[in-house]
Amino acid sequence: MKRLEPLLPFVGVVGLVAVWYFAVWKQIVDPVLLPSPTTTFWALWKGMNGELGFDFIKTVYRTTMSIVIAAAIAIPLGIVLGSSERLYRSLEFVIDFFRSTPASAMFPLFLVLFGVGDETKISVAAFGAMLVILFNVAYGVMNARKTRLLAAKVMGASRLRVLSDVMLLESLPQTFVGLRNGVSLALVIVVVAEMFIGSQDGLGHSVFEAQQMFEMPRMYAAIFAAGALGYGLNLLFLLIERRFVHWSGK
Amino acid sequence: MSLAQPALKIEPAGVMPPVTEAVFKRPHVTIRGLSKRFNKTVIYDKFDLDIPRGKLISVFGPNGCGKSTLINMIAGLIPPDEGQILFDGMLLDEIKFGYVFQNYREALFPWLRAFDNIAYPLKMMGIGKAERQARVERLVERLGVKIDLNRYPYVMSGGQQQLVSIMRALVVEPEILFLDEPFSALDYEMTLFMREQLQRIFVETGTTTVLVSHDLEEAVYLADRVLLLSRHPALVADFVTYDAPRPRTDATLSDADFVQIKAHCLEVFQREVRKG
Incomplete structure (x- = not known):
């Protein structure tokens, strides 16, 4: 029994596919709306070697760009804000307000600012992700264990040293929480932007176009590709975290 | 000193x-x-x-x-x-001087191995890497410490962590x-074990x-x-x-x-x- 445990995660997958086959076989759902798993995975395989693969790479590019920009701004800014609680408290409302504003509501504004190109999609996604990361980094720095800061101080660390040797590392686990949430949000925003803002490519465009043309296998394929991308990005950040923030949660 | x-x-x-x-x-x-x-x-x-x-x-x-x-x-x-x-x-x-906190879990740096935790105050004094290494090794030998200092603090027992904290305080040869x-x-x-350790160190x-x-x-x-x-x-x-x-x-x-x-x-x- 113990040896079979690594296979547990596949139970759900097999179950889902089985239910799907059953639904198609019994024609519980209109076959036009729900193609068989075989047809869908064939469309996914074919698509990823062709147009869908191109769209996939486009979405990866936009999401990556936005998260890189967001992190490059939010991490240093979060450290600065977090290291002075007064400064953070004075900006807290603004950050919380825009963090709570649906980023999709900002599309029109960014369209006016950047036009209909990639810049708009990337910058809206970066904007949304940035606030999530900023908030987490600042809190990570602010919640640095007091004893640890005192310990560094007692050992003769200067203020700058305390910041770089202790606060920065103390905030890393929380920073990764921010990065993981940020990348998920960035992907959502990018995919939505690809659907509606005069887009020519990307997974969002692919889903939307397939739906418009009623090519259901292609649409499901694009949805699965987007799902795999989201899951993969999260996993990637988890692996990076486990590698570099080995003390997280310990 | x-x-x-x-x-x-x-x-x-x-x-x-x-x-x-x-x-x-x-x-x-x-x-x-x-x-x-x-x-x-x-x-x-x-x-x-x-x-x-x-x-x-x-x-x-x-x-x-x-x-x-x-x-x-x-x-x-x-x-x-x-x-x-x-x-x-x-x-x-x-x-x-050296200071040992009650809460060793929060006083040690979990991102550093025990050895580097102990060497940290020497680093703050601007002492070079080789000299730091030598000084920590000397302290380990002097105190007869037999725990593996290449591990991270969070895999150690509470007593071992507090011993690392005490060594970190002692490494600068405090007055x-x-x-x-x-x-x-x-x-x-x-606690009984650590009392003996502290007495020996003293x-x-x-x-x-x-x-x-x-x-x-x-x-x-x-x-x-x-x-x-x-x-x-x-x-x-x-x-x-x-x-x-x-x-x-x-x-x-x-x-x-x-x-x-x-x-x-x-x-x-x-x-x-x-x-x-």
């Missing part, structure tokens, strides 16, 4: 120049007119104390009387409102060592040590002098001398001398508790 250590490590064979004798006898730390209040509560009001050199001082007193506040002020973690604390006539930032209830987060078995280094304890048995067992504080504003209720030879063992705990001193301390403590 330059004064305290040779004086204690090398037993002068008979003849001792009178000057050295005077230095040896002079108190290590002099506290004068120390005052501290938190909000409206006066914790210390014009408090005076001399801490003798090369002795292990236990600080004991009623809850909230300011035991930890005292060593935190001496070690510069909390600024006093008034008063002066001098170490051989020098200020805190002119001397080397004075402060410990704030260092064993109170450990289980009883580990016998080995002879560093002036100030230990805050909430366990009277431990306070007396480890101490040369037991500082009994009154309720706040804290005064010296008694400064008891206990000079049983070291190393002390479990047998010490049932010595007439030990029992009597412990009983005396308890009496003073009870008197102070009832006052409040």
Whole structure:
């Protein structure tokens, strides 16, 4: 029994596919709306070697760009804000307000600012992700264990040293929480932007176009590709975290 | 360190120049007119104390009387409102000292291996990597520590982590060592083991040590002098001398001398508790 445990995660997958086959076989759902798993995975395989693969790479590019920009701004800014609680408290409302504003509501504004190109999609996604990361980094720095800061101080660390040797590392686990949430949000925003803002490519465009043309296998394929991308990005950040923030949660 | 250590490590064979004798006898730390209040509560009001050199001082007193506040002020973690604390006539930032926190889990750096945790204060002193390595290794050998220091603190037991904390405090060869209830987060078995470790370290280094304890048995067992504080504003209720030879063992705990001193301390403590 113990040896079979690594296979547990596949139970759900097999179950889902089985239910799907059953639904198609019994024609519980209109076959036009729900193609068989075989047809869908064939469309996914074919698509990823062709147009869908191109769209996939486009979405990866936009999401990556936005998260890189967001992190490059939010991490240093979060450290600065977090290291002075007064400064953070004075900006807290603004950050919380825009963090709570649906980023999709900002599309029109960014369209006016950047036009209909990639810049708009990337910058809206970066904007949304940035606030999530900023908030987490600042809190990570602010919640640095007091004893640890005192310990560094007692050992003769200067203020700058305390910041770089202790606060920065103390905030890393929380920073990764921010990065993981940020990348998920960035992907959502990018995919939505690809659907509606005069887009020519990307997974969002692919889903939307397939739906418009009623090519259901292609649409499901694009949805699965987007799902795999989201899951993969999260996993990637988890692996990076486990590698570099080995003390997280310990 | 330059004064305290040779004086204690090398037993002068008979003849001792009178000057050295005077230095040896002079108190290590002099506290004068120390005052501290938190909000409206006066914790210390014009408090005076001399801490003798090369002795292990236990600080004991009623809850909230300011035991930890005292060593935190001496070690510069909390600024006093008034008063002066001098170490051989020098200020805190002119001397080397070590501080061991109660909460070892939060005091160590989990991103550094135990070895690098111990070496960290040397790094802060601007000492090069090779020299740091050598100094930590020397300390490990001197204390006879047998734990694997290449591990991260979070995989170690509580006692091992606190031992790493103590080594981190000792690696700079401090003139004075402060410990704030260092064993109170450990289980009883580990506490007994760590008491022995601390006693060995003290016998080995002879560093002036100030230990805050909430366990009277431990306070007396480890101490040369037991500082009994009154309720706040804290005064010296008694400064008891206990000079049983070291190393002390479990047998010490049932010595007439030990029992009597412990009983005396308890009496003073009870008197102070009832006052409040």
